[in-house]
Amino acid sequence: MAEAFHDRELSHEDFADAELAGATFERCTLIGTSFRHADLSEAVFSRCRAFSGEEDGQPADFSFANLKEVRFEHCDLSMALFCNASAYDLSLDQCQLQGADFSGCDFRLPVGGAATLASLHMTGCNFSFGDLSDTFLADCTLTGNRMIDVLASNCTLTGADLSGSELTGLTGKGLDLAGADLRGSTFNTLDPRQLNLAGVRMGLSQGLAILDRLGILIDPEADG
Incomplete structure (x- = not known):
């Protein structure tokens, strides 16, 4: 039977290498808690x-x-370390993620041959100053998030849904946004000369802003 933790003070507890698949953490305090190498597949964290x-x-x-398939809902995970975790189908909903480090996380599920399926659902989160470096997030959902000054070096976001997100300062060498949905998002540092768009x-209005960065001037009366 999966473990359940409700209204628990678990700060600085050591769950490293623990078997916690399917566990429930509700309204728990997890400051300095270690889950390194733990099996948390299908666990649920709510209001922690x-x-x-x-x-x-x-x-x-x-x-x-x-x-894998872990859900975080309404949690404060600011500055948390997720480096190199296996996180296919991870879900983060309405969470505080300022400064959280997801660098090297593996959101992929090999499906045979060269095909790769990735899954991450991040919605309504504050992920400012976070790190997505060295991640594959093709076709993933990252909607309605605050992603100011996020580092995304060697991050693949091809076909990803970033609509409604604040992307000011999103930077990173090797960032690939080809085919991404940026409708309703705000950004001021996406350089079309250095990014695959x-x-x-x-x-x-977003398209006109990109053209302006290329030095292209649009004359609405030119076709008249």
Whole structure:
């Protein structure tokens, strides 16, 4: 039977390498808690707090954990470490993720041959100053998020849905946004001379802003 933790103070507990598949964590405090290498597949975290608010506070650590089909709902995971976790079909809904580090996370599910299926659902989260470096997120859903100054070096977001997100300062060498849905998003640093924006979907005003960065001037009376 899967374990259940409700209204528990679990700060600085060591769950490294633990078998916690299907576990439920509800309204728990997880400041400095270690889940390194733990099996958390299909676990649910609801309204948990893993951030102390102090500059020298120790973050929760999910590095190298199995996070397949894990759901985080209304949690404060600011500064949490998810580096190199296996996280296919991870779901983050209405969470605080400022400064969280997902670098090297594997959101992929091999489906045979060269085909690869990736799945991440991040909706309504504050992920500002976070890290998505070295991740494959093709066709994933990251809608309605605040993603200011997110580092995304060598991040593949081809075909991803980023609609309604605030992407100001989203940067990274090797960032690929080909075919992504940027409609309703805000951005000011996407450089079309350095990024692959082929097939990107965006609104008229967004497209005009991109053309302006290329030095192209649109004269609406030219066709008249």
